[in-house]
Amino acid sequence: MSEYMLDERLRRGEHRAQPELLMPHTVLARTAADLAAKYEGVVSRQTVERCVFESYTALRRTSRVHAHLTTLAGRFAADRLRALAQAEGSVPKDVPEVLFICVQNAGRSQMAAGLLTHHAAGRVHVRSAGSVPAHSINPTVVEAMSEIGVDLGTEYPKPLTDDVVAAADVVVSMGCGDACPIYLGKRYLDWTVSDPQGRPLNEVRAIRDDLDTRVRELLVELATERV
Numbered sequence: 001m002s003e004y005m006l007d008e009r010l011r012r013g014e015h016r017a018q019p020e021l022l023m024p025h026t027v028l029a030r031t032a033a034d035l036a037a038k039y040e041g042v043v044s045r046q047t048v049e050r051c052v053f054e055s056y057t058a059l060r061r062t063s064r065v066h067a068h069l070t071t072l073a074g075r076f077a078a079d080r081l082r083a084l085a086q087a088e089g090s091v092p093k094d095v096p097e098v099l100f101i102c103v104q105n106a107g108r109s110q111m112a113a114g115l116l117t118h119h120a121a122g123r124v125h126v127r128s129a130g131s132v133p134a135h136s137i138n139p140t141v142v143e144a145m146s147e148i149g150v151d152l153g154t155e156y157p158k159p160l161t162d163d164v165v166a167a168a169d170v171v172v173s174m175g176c177g178d179a180c181p182i183y184l185g186k187r188y189l190d191w192t193v194s195d196p197q198g199r200p201l202n203e204v205r206a207i208r209d210d211l212d213t214r215v216r217e218l219l220v221e222l223a224t225e226r227v
Contacts, residue, residue, distance in 0.1 A: 096169045
């Protein structure tokens with residue numbers, strides 16, 4: 001297995017108690033094979049394998065629960081590969097691409113992404129990421145969003161990668177400083193929004209409502225630009 005595969009502990013059988021078909025290495029190899037078939041002629045097999053195993057390693061660094069990590073890594077890798085193909089012009093963009101970034105990808109960027117996805121109803125494709133991702137989404141954020149019908153229950157903190165920035169048309173940063181790479185031809189916005197970390201529910205609701213106003217305004221701007 002290449003240097004991009006799992007670390008030495010995993011390759012030596014850290015999960016020996018699991019059936020072979022369920023071992024992370026085996027599951028990730030199947031995921032890589034499926035994605036390589038999907039992107040045949042668009043992205044090389046080596047790039048796909050590297051993306052899958054790097055995605056797993058990145059999520060594993062911050063996750064406290066590893067039970068579903070291979071599934072999340074597959075989702076993360078699939079989104080990164082789509083972003084890579086879009087950035088290279090191999091896959092067309094049917095709608096604008098917006099990327100929200102904060103430090104932990106556990107609060108502000110997740111709320112903004114959920115709100116824009118909800119209001120856009122397919123008219124915009126949304127991603128989010130964190131410069132230093134947390135191990136899980138803030139539960140108070142999940143609660144506040146569920147109150148308005150936006151479910152973040154299946155979302156998870158993701159590290160910021162060059163491919164998702166390269167694919168974005170609009171990059172919205174919230175409190176992560178210079179962590180985001182700069183690409184020509186993109187629109188960069190810096191929103192000053194309070195961090196919900198450690199805040200009570202009533203304050204998180206206020207942050208949610210602030211983001212909702214900003215997201216609605218952004219959606220109007222995006223719709224106007226495409227007319």
